Amino acid sequence: MKTVTKRIVFSALFAALCCIATSVFIIPMPYGYFNMGDVFVLLAGWCLGPVYGAVAAALGCALADIIGGYVIYMPATLVIKGCMAAVAYAIAALLKKAIRKNGLDFVARGVSALCAEFLMVFGYFLYETVLYGIAGAAATIVGNVLQGCFGLVCGVILATVLRSIRPVKFLFLESDRNIVQKKQNEAQK
Template sequence: MAKASKSKLVATVGVFAALTTVATVIVQIPVPETKGYINLGDAVVLLSGIVLGPAAGALAGGIGSALADVLSGYAHWAPFTLVIKGVEGFLAGLLSRTGKTALRTLGVLLAAFEMILGYFLVETLLYGVGAALAELPGNVFQAVFGALVALLAGEQLRRRIGVADAVS
């Protein structure tokens, strides 16, 4: 990979991490049972995977979402979020590399399901199954909304930015 391509990749990952942070912080709907919140950041996490590919999508999604937790007063969630959202960005990017719509859709849906499952497991460990079940509808809504936005905008954005080919 040429130096200019590496520079463009680093800059783009940084921009996507920042966009993830902003999308997560700008709209937060609190969930009292787990002291968590529903947000719009998943759309950008999934877009990161589609546009940047698995590794860079994992970095942008994980770092941006964890930073949002820290900035929002949920620092205790940041390590869990880093892993859960990092894996989400990775999975979204993994099958998107093929360029096939059906596989990209499958990758985004698997990534969204991983996010729901990841938070459900951590919430169950931290707060109990009742609280985790209470947050489940919000996580499903967040995942579905994010998946729709990512699938509608992802391929167009990927073509315009042209970074994913450099990291595939």
């Protein structure tokens, strides 16, 4: 299968995973809901890269907002979740390059997930400030932080476990190979 076709197929798969994780495990809150979608948003970024990962995460989570009846959040979700996946990939790639030790991949993923989740909390705070005012937006911070912590911990654990499973390992290897190739190209210059 060609690389572009593979990426499109895996993007669709991750969009579906994001949608299902966001819409199946839901704990409603006064403003929005708590869900597991961030786990797969982070995985999409780490596995598919900044472009395909962002598209998959954005479309999957935005579709979940539509399905769940939270259409008012869909525009923000589209932007925020896409940016989260891109940031997760970019920061993990930079840190892996700086760390240069395979055993510390989880540190790079943890820091990148923390940055992505901060972006989520801040992004929804800004959006909800427009919708509900500062007091209403402030009321949602705790729920978003809890969701972010859950996504960070579960995402890093799941990525670490998946990297050790032989049939699934190739998802991460392609993005890791890109980093190694860039290092080799820089060394040759």
